Amino acid sequence: MKAVIMAGGKGTRISSVASDIPKPMIKIENKPVLEHEIECLRDQGFTDLIITVSHLGHIIMDYFGDGSKISPATGKAFGVNIEYFVEEVPLGNAGALFQLKDKLSDDFLLLNADSVFDIDFNRLVEYHREKGGLVTLFTHPNNHPYDSGLIFADNNNAVTAWLAKEDERPEFYRNRVNAGLHVLNKHVLDVDINTPKIDLDRQILKPLSGTGKMFAYDSPEYVKDMGTPERYEAVCRDYADGRVKAKNFTNKQKAIFLDRDGVINEYVGFLRNIDDFKLIEGVEEAIKKINASGYLAIVITNQPVIARGEVTLEELSSIHNKMETLLGMKGAFLDGIYFCPHHPDKGFDGEVAELKIDCDCRKPKTGLVENACKEFNIDIEKSWFIGDATIDIQTGINAKCKTCLVKTGVAGEDRKYNVKADLEADTLFDAINGIISF
Numbered sequence: 001m002k003a004v005i006m007a008g009g010k011g012t013r014i015s016s017v018a019s020d021i022p023k024p025m026i027k028i029e030n031k032p033v034l035e036h037e038i039e040c041l042r043d044q045g046f047t048d049l050i051i052t053v054s055h056l057g058h059i060i061m062d063y064f065g066d067g068s069k070i071s072p073a074t075g076k077a078f079g080v081n082i083e084y085f086v087e088e089v090p091l092g093n094a095g096a097l098f099q100l101k102d103k104l105s106d107d108f109l110l111l112n113a114d115s116v117f118d119i120d121f122n123r124l125v126e127y128h129r130e131k132g133g134l135v136t137l138f139t140h141p142n143n144h145p146y147d148s149g150l151i152f153a154d155n156n157n158a159v160t161a162w163l164a165k166e167d168e169r170p171e172f173y174r175n176r177v178n179a180g181l182h183v184l185n186k187h188v189l190d191v192d193i194n195t196p197k198i199d200l201d202r203q204i205l206k207p208l209s210g211t212g213k214m215f216a217y218d219s220p221e222y223v224k225d226m227g228t229p230e231r232y233e234a235v236c237r238d239y240a241d242g243r244v245k246a247k248n249f250t251n252k253q254k255a256i257f258l259d260r261d262g263v264i265n266e267y268v269g270f271l272r273n274i275d276d277f278k279l280i281e282g283v284e285e286a287i288k289k290i291n292a293s294g295y296l297a298i299v300i301t302n303q304p305v306i307a308r309g310e311v312t313l314e315e316l317s318s319i320h321n322k323m324e325t326l327l328g329m330k331g332a333f334l335d336g337i338y339f340c341p342h343h344p345d346k347g348f349d350g351e352v353a354e355l356k357i358d359c360d361c362r363k364p365k366t367g368l369v370e371n372a373c374k375e376f377n378i379d380i381e382k383s384w385f386i387g388d389a390t391i392d393i394q395t396g397i398n399a400k401c402k403t404c405l406v407k408t409g410v411a412g413e414d415r416k417y418n419v420k421a422d423l424e425a426d427t428l429f430d431a432i433n434g435i436i437s438f
Contacts, residue, residue, distance in 0.1 A: 001125065002105045003046045004097070007034060007113035008054035008087055022056045024113035025063065026232070028239050031073040033226065034060065034113050038067075038080055040248075041109075044121050047080045050103065051113075052096045054087040092197030094204055097189055104186045110200075112180040116235045119181070119221040120249040127217050128183040131157070135188055135205060135214040138181035140223060141324070141333035143291065148177040149201070151216050152209075159214040162206040172321040175328045176216065179223040220296055220335040220376070222247040243294055252379040255335075256290050256435065257369060257396070259387035260301035262409015263428060264323065267388070272310050274319050280408055284330035286428040293436055296335040296376055300368045300385070300395070306341035309350030313341070336376065338368040364394040364417070369401075384435050386428065390417040402438070404431045 007024045024034035053060050067080035085096050109121065128136040139151050150173055152161040163169050193203055208214040222244045226232045238244050261267050266278045290297040305311040320337055327333060342359040361367030373380055385396030388409030394417040396403035405412050405421040406428055425431035
């Protein structure tokens with residue numbers, strides 16, 4: 001499969017870092033960003049590359065050549081085959097694709113060299129082929145969804161709506177952001193566009209929303225824009241800390257599993273009304289600390305109100321969208337939310353009969369944790385479960401991870417299970433500090 005890397009941006013926002021070289025040639029750990037990206041592709045078997053260049057493009061071409069040269073940074077061969085497309089006049093971020101169409105494989109990777117990334121591309125491509133669409137978007141949560149383009153998808157992850165930064169958005173929404181990495185089928189280019197410049201998102205991809213031909217691939221792997229001096233410095237720190245490569249799904253991840261009610265939001269018993277959902281004070285900073293630590297932040301929650309017929313799946317989704325929106329406004333995000341809709345006891349008015357079962361996912365059983373471990377490649381022995389009730393601690397013990405009881409919510413007073421946590425903490429923030437130093 002070919003990979004097309006768009007490396008023609010001028011990098012005006014980051015000109016104070018380097019103004020005399022193309023943005024993708026800015027160095028991190030003495031190596032150009034573009035070289036890091038090429039190595040990521042090469043090491044996973046993607047060696048047939050097309051790089052589009054314009055501004056100061058000769059610097060890129062002189063450095064990499066046709067891909068057979070020796071790297072000045074590593075002293076080793078680049079080990080790839082590179083073709084170039086030089087934009088003599090600006091064509092927009094997709095215009096070059098129409099010029100290159102005959103050189104593209106049926107499916108190809110389309111990557112933005114303005115971002116720093118290290119992801120499992122084979123996993124992404126496998127997902128794309130399973131879905132059978134024209135487009136797969138790599139999507140992720142980030143710490144500024146309020147000013148990012150948002151992707152909405154159905155239960156099959158088919159994209160239903162695409163909101164650009166300037167589009168009006170609902171009050172509450174899922175933190176799912178387009179990261180600028182894609183798998184495309186070249187038939188997506190079978191459209192007539194007659195503008196001198198062609199915008200990939202607005203003119204090609206966004207119109208596919210709701211057609212069933214474009215899918216979202218959700219992943220917390222490392223993809224970050226380095227377009228400003230501040231973001232560049234943050235990426236450099238992440239490289240120095242080893243966080244960039246560690247987040248690649250070819251490596252085992254570690255997670256902090258979080259109960260919801262009484263840990264993230266104020267405990268009100270069975271939460272049935274979205275207006276009753278309020279974050280516990282300080283939770284945003286605690287989850288930001290998880291985000292910065294290298295752990296995944298994953299919610300594991302029993303929601304028997306679904307089986308009892310008191311809350312619909314749509315209403316629960318709205319509640320979780322409120323949770324993600326409120327966290328996102330403060331720069332925090334969740335990597336995953338897993339819930340059990342079942343309840344074993346029958347006899348409630350309006351109950352949903354098919355959900356009244358003794359399932360494998362209702363805590364303290366570990367089905368939800370096991371699903372998360374499979375989807376995120378999690379090392380359970382290096383992970384933690386945080387809850388406010390003994391049922392959460394028992395879940396963590398059953399799952400064979402470490403546990404922490406927080407003294408918010410019911411503060412362990414449910415006493416349903418005679419268990420002792422590895423740690424106890426007054427607040428979620430204190431719990432995260434304790435886990436990081438454990």
